[in-house]
Amino acid sequence: MSSMDLAIRFLLENVFMLYIYVVLLRFLLQLAEADFYNPLSQFVVKATNPLLKPLRKVIHPIKKQDIASLLLAVLLYGVMIALIALLVYKTQFSIAQLAMWSVAGTLYAITGIYLFGIVISAILSWIPSTHDHPASYLLHQLVEPPVAPIRKIMPDLGGIDLSPLGALLILNVIRIFLKPFVPL
Numbered sequence: 001m002s003s004m005d006l007a008i009r010f011l012l013e014n015v016f017m018l019y020i021y022v023v024l025l026r027f028l029l030q031l032a033e034a035d036f037y038n039p040l041s042q043f044v045v046k047a048t049n050p051l052l053k054p055l056r057k058v059i060h061p062i063k064k065q066d067i068a069s070l071l072l073a074v075l076l077y078g079v080m081i082a083l084i085a086l087l088v089y090k091t092q093f094s095i096a097q098l099a100m101w102s103v104a105g106t107l108y109a110i111t112g113i114y115l116f117g118i119v120i121s122a123i124l125s126w127i128p129s130t131h132d133h134p135a136s137y138l139l140h141q142l143v144e145p146p147v148a149p150i151r152k153i154m155p156d157l158g159g160i161d162l163s164p165l166g167a168l169l170i171l172n173v174i175r176i177f178l179k180p181f182v183p184l
Contacts, residue, residue: 001088009088013184016080017109020073022047024110025142027069034141038134048072073109078102081183104181111171111178117143118171122164146171 026048029041036045052068059068081101085091121136121143130136143164150170151163 005088009084012080012084012087016076019047020076020080020106020109021113023052023069023073023076024106024113026052027066027073028110028113028142029138030066030069032141032145034138038138040135040138070106074102074106077105077109081105084184100181101183104178105184108175108178108182111175114143114146115168115171115175118147118164118167143167 022044026044029036029044034041036042048069051072055068055072059071061067078098078101082093082098085093117139121139124130124136124139147163147167150166151161154161154163154166
């Protein structure tokens with residue numbers, strides 16, 4: 001692979017993944033019923049609206065869940081993989097392979113967002129002055145859905161919350177199973 005091919009892959013992968021993460025953040029924030037008046041939420045909404053508004057005319061929410069944003073992330077992941085495979089590796093693939101890679105890659109990205117969010121949220125919980133910050137509050141809302149069920153199961157250890165650790169373990173196991181199906 002030439003240095004030009006590496007540069008093309010680097011640019012395609014990073015530009016697409018950055019936007020895919022923003023689209024997935026919109027989906028996950030809606031799933032968590034987070035505060036959409038938060039400045040960070042407003043950024044996510046404004047960044048994703050240009051591609052989501054037309055898609056929402058065709059794909060409607062299911063039980064208040066924004067399926068259009070999830071589908072957009074899967075489609076963008078598929079376009080990224082297809083471009084990299086065709087332009088950089090010059091390989092062919094079937095639509096079924098592309099669909100599997102796109103779904104697995106999107107799920108892998110979601111687990112990555114949660115992993116990163118849980119770690120940052122745990123670190124921020126040790127710093128008292130960050131509790132009132134809008135970003136900290138939004139992050140707490142984002143990571144609460146995967147952590148809350150574990151918190152219900154884990155025994156109380158005298159004020160020490162180990163549920164984020166349990167969530168990290170489960171998310172990492174999921175990522176281990178997904179990794180063979182993620183091409184990039």
